[in-house]
Amino acid sequence: MTSKRMVAPYVLILPSFVLAALIVIWPVAELAQIASHNVNRFGQLRDFAGMANFRALLDDPNFIASLWRTGIWTVCVVGGAIACAVPVALVLNEDFYGRDIARVIVMLPWAVSLTMTAIVWRWALSGESGMLNSALMGLGLIDENIQWLAEATTAFPMQILIGILVTIPFTVTIILGGLSSIPDDLYEAAALEGAGRWEQFRHITLPLIAPFLNIALVLNTIYVFNSFPIIWAMTQGGPANSTDILVTYLYKVGFRLGKLGEASAVSLVMFGILLIFTLIYVRITTTARGVRA
Amino acid sequence: MKKLHKNTFFSLKGLMLAGVGAIALSASADAGTVRVTVAEYSAKTGPYFEQVAKDFEAANPGIKIQFEVVPWDNLLQKLTTDISANANADLSIIGTRWLVDFVEQGIAEPLDNYLTPEIKGRFIETFLTPSVMNGKTYGLPIAASARAMYYNKELFEKAGLSEPPKTWAELEESAKKITALGNGLYGFGLQGKEVETDVYFYYGMWSFGGDIVNDGKSGLDSKAAIEAASLYKRLIDEGATQPGVTSYAREDVQNLFKQGKIGMMMTAPFLANQIRDEAPNLKYGVAPIPKGPNGDQGTYGVTDSVIMFQNSKNKDEAFKFLDFLFQPKQRIKFTIDEGFLPVTKAEAQDKYFAENPDLKVFTSLLPTARFAPVIAGWEEIADITTSALQRIYLGNGQIEPTLKEAASKANAILKK
Known part of the structure; x- marks a missing residue:
């Protein structure tokens, strides 16, 4: 009986393990193979190249710049989304007339495909015929059109804002789940x-939703880090x-310039970074369960 | 417990079997089925090819045609993944400028064994030449385009200009006058992002006597390139262009033109079709690209070709289909639908093309048309050029050093 108990868990996780191996380990092995070879633009392997593809990346100032920018992007979008989502979730958790409608409105951006959202914003931010400029002009806030997407100094902050906007619904959902688990008698x-x-917020709400915030933080980090449509x-x-x-850089190197070896190296670097986050995520979820038990 | 275990295992096995089945299905298309990957040029592309397949199958029982219509932006990516997985179609449309990679890697099949003199003779020389490499014909041009200057007649009239500029110096004057009208009107639409940003710059560079590649070296640091870049930058600084050029892709500039907000822009024949459908009241004309101080002039010629894959198992059937596709009836409908230039002589003689004044301007420019140079790594050079231009347009880089740096990067690629 005991030996059966010892075996059963492993047998039971075997299907998930096989599935994970098919979905994760096999592509990563494949990537490692491409990244360590010279590859033609159609993905056909030529001779072994060792670390040459990784070295080429480190020599590319655009890679280093993209790496830093990915950090800024992820921290700002995730941080901003959580900072906005907490008050929104608090309000939506209150009992007020029309709450259901308010919840639907907050969740709506989630239902629209990210690419569509980004394209609509691209139109809205257009310099000469964009909605944002005409709105600002109508309010008398600006005298001449701002060319939002012409320079990184205006384009990137706008992209971060849109990133925050589309990340809020998911984050609110998680936090609402946390809030509803807090008993009223507290x-x-x-x-x-x-x-x-x-004081109620600081000493009751915040500590009790902390595990949920952690989960929102890590899941969002993974999603936002990999998020392609908004910027693309x-x-x-x-410009320039x-x-x-990293994702847009990866796409350009791989499919526009046809350097699949270097592109695979970028994906491996991204995979490595995300692996660290996933480990943190596993840690957080296990300790979170410990707290509640 | 035991039952559950068995079920899980069984369903997993089932899943895997289904997966294997799917792979087997996709790999072995039936003999007699020709798979064709085509680019979606417009909403009319899909229905057009469906009709062609129906007509062909009716005339050739036993051969089936299967189309995969792919948005143009994803085409190269799809082909790359298909080829690396050995799951490519039998025929595909490609940008002719990619052909060199396909030929060097042995992916495209030379068509000379199939091409009879009659079929070869159908094409207009200028457009067939880019698909010829090392003396062999690897592709048949299916779409051709050149660039000319569109101008807004109403804005020209308002600014007191009687005719479109013939030289870049005149263009600068005219553009300034149109911008001076105010009201959010601008003289010259300048493209500053995404595909063909570099080409928009070459119009100027060619007019000053420059070339993209000279004796195997990049022409980006040539005197002509520096003069052209200085001219464009001056146009931006004088407000002769729309503001914020680096946020305008070609489609964005075309939209401004359709809205009647800019006086001039360079683009392809298909803008005329768009104006007909979306802004029928716009009064516009088409004129040649302006000349430089020494009378030099150049337009950009582009062709897309259909290639046959070397690993195709249905080459005879595939070519039979190509023969059908390049007959006048199919060709004329396609070219009119999509707003391209005729690639076969029979099309060019058709009334629609022979009597269209706009198209005449484009065809008259063909002798000065230059095609993207046939270099492996061309996309990378285009990318470097675009980045350098964007820095110049934004004022983030001095003209000469920025172009010199870009040229040395391009030279490194050309040497490979």
């Missing part, structure tokens, strides 16, 4: 003790590579 007891709204549809990483992040 607040009643705190109110009896004379705690104000802010709006600027294609331009000044809004490239």
Whole structure:
């Protein structure tokens, strides 16, 4: 009986393991093979090249710049999304007339494909016929059109803002889940003790939704880090590579310039970075369960 | 417990079997089925090819045609993945400028064994030549295009200009006058991002006597290139162009033109079709690309070709289909639908093309048409050039050093 108990868990996780191996390990092995060879533009392997593809990356200033920009992009979008999502979730958790409609409105951007959102924003930000410029002009905030997408100094912050906007619904969903798990009597007891709204938030709400915030943080980091459509549809990483992040850089190197070896090396680097985040995620979810138990 | 285990295992096995089945299916298309990958040029492309397949199958029982219509932007990516997985079609449309890679890697099949003199004779020389490499014909031109200057007659009239500029100096004057009209009107539409940003610059560079590649070296640091870049930068600084040029792809500039907001722009014949459908009241004309100080002039010629894959198992059937596709009836409909230039002589003689004044301007420019140079790594050089131009347009880089740096990068690629 005991030996059966020992074996059963492994047998039970075997299907998931096989599936994971097919979905994750096989492509990564394939990538490693391409990254360590000279490859023609159609992905056919030529001779072994060792680390040459990785060295070529390190010599490319655009790669280093994209790496840094990916960091800024991820931190700003994830941080901004969580900072906006917490108050939104708090409001949506209150009982008020029309709450269901408000929830639907907040969730709506989630239902629209990311590419469509990005393309609509590309039109809205167009310099001469864009909605944003005419709105700002109508409000008297600007005298002449701003060319939003012409330079990285205006384009990249706008892309971050749109990134935040589309990340909010998912984040709100997670936080709402956390909020609904907090029993009301905790607040009643705190109110009896004379705690104000802010103190209730700091000492009850925040600690109790902390595990949920952590999950939102890590999941969003993984999604945003890999997010391609917003930047691609709006600027294609331009002008002059000044809004490239790693995914758009990867796409250009791989499919526009046909250097599949270098592109595979970029994906491996990205995979490595995300692997670290995933490990953190596993840590967080396991400790989070510990806290609740 | 035992049952559950068995079921899980069974379904997994089933899943894998299904997967294997799918792979086997995709690899062995039936003999007699010709798979063709085509680019989606417009909403009319898919229905057109469907009709062609129907007509062909009716005339050739036993051969089936299967089309994969792919958006132009994804075409090269799709071909790359298909080829690396050995799952490519029998025929495909490609940008002729990619052909050199396909030939060097032995992926494209030479067509000379199939091409009878009659079929070869159908094509207009200028457009067939780019598909000929090392003396062998690897592709048949299916779409051809050149560039000319569109100008807005109403804006010209308002600015007191009687005719389109013949030289770049005149263009600068005219553009300034149109911008001076105010009201969000601008003289010269300048493209500053995405595909063909480099080409938009070559119009100027060619007019100053420059070339993209000279004796195996990049012409980006030539006197002509520097003069052209200085001219474009001056146009931007004087407000003769629309503001924020680096946020304008070709389609964006075309939209401004259709809205009647810019006086002039260079683009392909298909803009005329778009104006007909979307802005029928716009009064415009088509004129040659302006000349430089020494009378030099150049337009950009582009062809897309159909190639046959070397690993195709249905080469005879595939060529039979090509023969059908390049007959006048099919050709004329395609070229009119998509707004391209005729590639076969029979098309050119058709009334629609022979009597169209706009198209006449384009065809008259063909003797000065230059095609993308046949170099492996051309896309990378285009990318480097675009980046350098964007830095210049934005004022982030001095003209000469930026072009010199770009030229030395391009030279490194040319040496490979």
